[in-house]
Amino acid sequence: MIAAGGLTLAIDGRRILTDVSFDVARGESVALVGPNGSGKTSVLRCLLGLVPFEGRATVGGHDVVGDPVAARTLIGYVPQKVAFGDATGREVVALVARLRGLRPARVDGALRDVGLEAHAGERVRTFSGGMQQRLAIAVALLGTPPVVLLDEPSASLDEAGRQTFYAIVERLRANGHTLLLASHRSEEVATLTDRTIRLDEGRIVEPPAELGCRGRVVRLAPRAGAAR
Amino acid sequence: MRLRPTVIIAAREVREAARSRWFLLAAACFLVLSLALSMLGLAGAQRSGLAGFDRTTASLLNLALVFVPLVTLTLGGLSIAGEIEDQSLALLLAQPITRLEAYAGKYLGLLAAVAAAIALGFGATGVVVAASAGGGDVRAFLCLAGLALLLAAATLAIGTVLSTCLRARARVVGAAFSAWLLLVYVSDLGTIGLTVARSLAPGQVFVLALLNPVQQARVLGTLALSDRVDVLGPVGIFGIESFGGPGLVLLLVGALALTALASLGAGYAVFRKAVLS
Numbered sequence: 001m002i003a004a005g006g007l008t009l010a011i012d013g014r015r016i017l018t019d020v021s022f023d024v025a026r027g028e029s030v031a032l033v034g035p036n037g038s039g040k041t042s043v044l045r046c047l048l049g050l051v052p053f054e055g056r057a058t059v060g061g062h063d064v065v066g067d068p069v070a071a072r073t074l075i076g077y078v079p080q081k082v083a084f085g086d087a088t089g090r091e092v093v094a095l096v097a098r099l100r101g102l103r104p105a106r107v108d109g110a111l112r113d114v115g116l117e118a119h120a121g122e123r124v125r126t127f128s129g130g131m132q133q134r135l136a137i138a139v140a141l142l143g144t145p146p147v148v149l150l151d152e153p154s155a156s157l158d159e160a161g162r163q164t165f166y167a168i169v170e171r172l173r174a175n176g177h178t179l180l181l182a183s184h185r186s187e188e189v190a191t192l193t194d195r196t197i198r199l200d201e202g203r204i205v206e207p208p209a210e211l212g213c214r215g216r217v218v219r220l221a222p223r224a225g226a227a228r
Numbered sequence: 229m230r231l232r233p234t235v236i237i238a239a240r241e242v243r244e245a246a247r248s249r250w251f252l253l254a255a256a257c258f259l260v261l262s263l264a265l266s267m268l269g270l271a272g273a274q275r276s277g278l279a280g281f282d283r284t285t286a287s288l289l290n291l292a293l294v295f296v297p298l299v300t301l302t303l304g305g306l307s308i309a310g311e312i313e314d315q316s317l318a319l320l321l322a323q324p325i326t327r328l329e330a331y332a333g334k335y336l337g338l339l340a341a342v343a344a345a346i347a348l349g350f351g352a353t354g355v356v357v358a359a360s361a362g363g364g365d366v367r368a369f370l371c372l373a374g375l376a377l378l379l380a381a382a383t384l385a386i387g388t389v390l391s392t393c394l395r396a397r398a399r400v401v402g403a404a405f406s407a408w409l410l411l412v413y414v415s416d417l418g419t420i421g422l423t424v425a426r427s428l429a430p431g432q433v434f435v436l437a438l439l440n441p442v443q444q445a446r447v448l449g450t451l452a453l454s455d456r457v458d459v460l461g462p463v464g465i466f467g468i469e470s471f472g473g474p475g476l477v478l479l480l481v482g483a484l485a486l487t488a489l490a491s492l493g494a495g496y497a498v499f500r501k502a503v504l505s
Binding site for chain 1: 233236237240243244247248310311314315316318319321322323324325326501503504
């Protein structure tokens with residue numbers, strides 16, 4: 001479902017990614033792990049076409065550079081932070097719903113799913129970090145895209161919010177969505193993903209032996225019953 | 229480029245502008261100054277203290293030449309840089325839209341907001357002047373409103389170039405203010421200095437003037453206000469003699485439109501390759 005070949009990225013002369021290649025099968029949930037600055041977020045940005053890179057990346061067979069609209073139609077994206085000028089939570093979700101050609105009726109349901117219906121009319125800039133992340137999840141899941149890219153999605157969530165998020169991700173996995181999760185949280189990686197891709201200094205690395213299972217590249221068969 | 233996402237993004241820009249305190253303050257200032265100038269323009273000459281359309285138009289020309297570039301350079305400058313800084317542009321471009329649709333939508337939305345502010349300022353002034361003093365050249369008044377919009381289109385496009393190139397609010401505000409000073413004041417002085425130092429011929433000065441959208445608008449506005457060629461000075465006279473009145477108008481309108489299109493093209497060329505983090 002996701003294929004990255006030789007992703008190489010340099011910004012302002014600084015090498016961010018070097019020859020990063022991996023595949024994610026349909027219905028798989030894969031973690032991108034690594035220390036700060038290892039290139040996890042940059043990999044997601046390459047897949048979204050947000051940065052000019054060398055190499056090739058496809059999502060659902062669509063080249064993210066050559067056919068970005070088709071590729072991004074398949075992708076829901078949960079960034080680390082959501083800001084949207086002076087817009088309210090409902091306006092942000094409604095804007096994305098319109099851009100994705102969805103019915104306005106989906107907006108309230110999306111906000112309800114993440115427990116933000118009571119704050120829908122408030123400005124996003126007044127939201128706490130956790131509320132912004134829940135809004136990001138609501139935006140990403142609009143239209144139930146088959147691929148979801150998550151960038152440190154629970155970093156600002158409290159315990160209740162994290163449990164809600166885990167339940168949402170489990171539901172996505174059960175429904176056969178393909179997930180690529182950049183995260184620092186080992187329990188999140190262990191709970192929510194089938195295997196791990198470890199990055200360090202912009203390259204895919206094999207995990208040091210002393211880390212044991214954590215960080216090991218483990219390939220599992222796609223989940224049974226994966227629909228998409 | 230698809231129309232639907234472009235319109236959706238433009239509508240969002242209009243909504244954001246309508247909430248922006250800075251933009252609302254600028255629009256209110258333009259309205260108040262327009263009304264104040266119309267009242268001052270004929271103070272003592274009309275019993276109501278209000279000018280007819282002729283003198284009001286002359287006053288509004290100078291206001292538009294100073295005010296419109298200031299607002300649009302800053303507004304265009306903040307449009308993309310602000311969203312790069314708060315990372316909302318990355319979320320927008322993660323949706324199934326192209327960068328061209330995003331860029332065009334943002335520009336058109338901002339232009340629509342500026343057009344509404346111009347229409348409000350000119351409209352309110354026109355209504356007050358017509359009701360209180362009446363008379364005069366309404367056509368020139370309407371031409372000036374159109375000219376202000378054309379100038380706004382050109383300088384807003386320059387603002388978006390600054391925004392895509394500089395990518396940070398603080399840098400963009402400084403650059404927008406510098407560009408405003410350059411276009412409105414410094415280029416005049418520079419042209420005069422160059423003319424004296426290099427003994428430029430009127431044709432050369434005319435070409436220099438064509439490079440500055442504010443100068444283009446100034447000559448166009450003067451042409452709309454008066455049939456007398458001498459008010460245009462030697463450069464204007466050169467233009468009239470070389471191209472004729474209608475030809476000069478077409479040339480200047482074309483130059484303003486070209487400034488807008490070239491700036492938009494340059495801005496998009498940077499934007500389509502921009503790194504969004």
